[in-house]
Amino acid sequence: MLPVIVLVGRPNVGKSTLFNRLTRTRDALVADQPGLTRDRRYGIGVLGSHPYVVVDTGGLSHHAEGVDLLMERQVQSAIGEADHILFLLDAKDGPTAGDEAIAAELRRTGKPVTAVVNKSENLDKALAAADFYALGIGEPAPIAAAHGHGVKTLIQQVLDSLPEPDAEPQPEQRPGIHVAIVGRPNVGKSTLVNRILGEERVVAFDQPGTTRDSIHIPFERDDQAYTLIDTAGVRRRARIHETVEKFSVIKTLQAIESAHLVLLVLDARQGIGEQDATLASHILESGRALVIAINKWDGLDPDDRDHIKQELQRRLPFLDFAEKRFISALHGSGVGELFSAIGHAYRNATRGFSTPELNRILQALTQEHQPPLVKGRRIKLRYAHQGGRNPPLIVIHGNQTDAMPETYRRYLINRFRTALDLSGTPLRLEFRSGENPYAGKRNELTPRQIQKRQRLKSFVKRKK
Ligand SMILES: Nc1nc2c(ncn2[C@@H]2O[C@H](COP(=O)(O)OP(=O)(O)OP(=O)(O)O)[C@@H](O)[C@H]2O)c(=O)[nH]1
Ligand SMILES: [Mg+2]
Structure with a gap:
């Protein structure tokens, strides 16, 4: 699983500037795709060959300061999923009352935190950092996000400080084609997973350790081994109908990253919304092979079907390389075709050309x-x-x-x-x-x- 680094701090300290710098290489790969919406709050950064998730908690909370900012639900949930928090500070302002309030809250979370003193480009770095010792977060790291000073060293230190991953089998060691099933809540991911597994032999699977872990489920179909990466949360096999899912962008990003192929599930009855487009952008950035399942196709009248096909073309033109399958996870129709599309996409993604x-x-x-x-x-x-x-x-x-x-x-x-x-x-x-x-x-x-x-x-x- 990719480590998660979360950026917090008062408005205007430079969170977004640092976020953009960390995630820029990825963006460049898919430059200027028409229709691409980017969720600028979650991204993947890479240091050497080590990818990690970065979360920018700013932007939402333009009026919030200090503890108010940390009370925001989204900020709290990001902090809950963090492996390491970067607490950004403004060297020019020195420590403010708002910073002290945030520092006190962050200490309470018990999560590893680094105080990061930004905008230090024209200052004596050691002196600039020294001002912030009083926050009691440990040794502050001076950077200048806008210029890239100190950024690599900082990320290197953070990644080095993370605990070694458990000895549990790494995803690469699990068999077959790794398929991440992603989609916003209630598009029918759980129903689809149950449908797939209900028909097939389930070998065994791990239960998730934390909220952000996905379930990895190995199974076989037509002599092909697969590992399903299920982001939908804990389910009972007997219970076909979905309960409310705990949706996490971080979990979804990690699942996409650890998969060979992504199965994006859309809801034909809800149309294509902002969250779908954002997930689609993340998938495009990841470079993974992709199959799109348009679920709840049963009982739709022809007008609605035409409409959703047009929506797909209009909202997600940058995914036109992907095969689309219209399915009903509830009734099981189209699921066979889904697997032929998966096999086809995987073979193409891994082909060699002379x-x-x-x-x-x-x-x-x-x-x-x-x-x-x-x-x-x-x-x-x-x-x-x-x-x-x-x-x-x-x-x-x-x-x-x-x-x-x-x-x-x-x-x-x-x-x-x-x-x-x-x-x-x-x-x-x-x-x-x-x-x-x-x-x-x-x-x-x-x-x-x-x-x-x-x-x-x-x-x-x-x-x-
Ligand atoms: N001098 C200097 N300015 C910087 C640096 N990093 C960011 N800034 C500037 O600081 C301002 C705020 O930066 P943002 O990245 O938008 O700050 P933020 O923390 O995302 O702000 P909110 O999202 O509003 O909370 C911008 O004008 C940046 O150009 C830096 O290293 N040096
Ligand atoms: Mg911002």
Whole structure:
């Protein structure tokens, strides 16, 4: 499970500035998608290869100060789910009465807290920090969120201070395709999980330890192993009807992150709301393969069905890569088709592409539509190869690729997707300029050609 770092502090101390800095790399991957709404309060940050959840508790509480701010229900629930709290302070203001009130409350939570002294860029860092010792939170860490000073060190210290995860089996060790079932409360997640498991052999599963833990349930279907990651909370198998779910964005983010594939459940009777769009944005940022289940399809009249299909197109255009299945979790209709879509999406997400195939496509696409001119010089795209799986990543080497406009990138993504018949998974492109490892002396050989040549060379040597 990803560790959770929660940012708290008076208004205007720089929580959102720090949040944006920590989550920015992720955003960049899905830049400028039309229709994408981003919930700016929850995000994923990455330090080295260690992802973590960040929560910005500000923004809601524009008039609240001190303890009032911490009394907000959303702030309290974030603090409840935190592994570590960063208590932001303003170096220019020095400690205020509001800060002291928050400090006293935070000490009471018993959670690990670091006092973070922001806006320290033009100050003597040690002196700026010293002012805040009196809050009794321990040694304050000076940073300047707007400039990035001290931020990496701070996060490194926080991550290092977290207790080692338990010896329980890590999610990676559980068998098969890991499917996270996510959706806002009462879309029918629990009913769907019961439907799926009611029909299949359940091996065994863990009970959640804390409110934010999901349940991992291994099972098999048509000789394929799966692990369901159920975010809906504790259920009884016998009880088909849902009770009120304890919904947690943090739990959902963690489930998405630990899954190979996400099953997003929507409610055909409620339409697509703000919370659905926010979850959809998080899924897109994660890069996971995706199947969308539109639930409660039973008994809808044709007009309503048309309406929801249009809504999908209008509200979630950035998820058009995902396969959609219309189901009734209650009656079980469409659940079989759901699994064929899951299998299909997973296979596509983990497929390997040959370098010659990618280069053939790249050549055809750049011939059909040349990359644009930048300051009178044309962007050149020379060579493509696969850089990763789930999501598939295609790395394209060329010149001036930093200036690549979003429209041309989208053209390439869409057409690569069609050419590779790649539904069910996002596709990422990465451009690299001036570092084509196969360019120059070697005259743009593919890795395979290089390998062949080397083999030939050593063969010739041995003959001598
Ligand atoms: N000088 C300086 N200004 C900063 C720094 N970090 C943030 N600021 C500025 O402080 C102001 C408030 O920053 P925000 O990030 O919006 O603060 P916040 O804590 O999210 O505020 P609320 O959401 O209203 O509680 C903005 O004008 C920022 O540009 C910093 O490191 N140095
Ligand atoms: Mg803010």
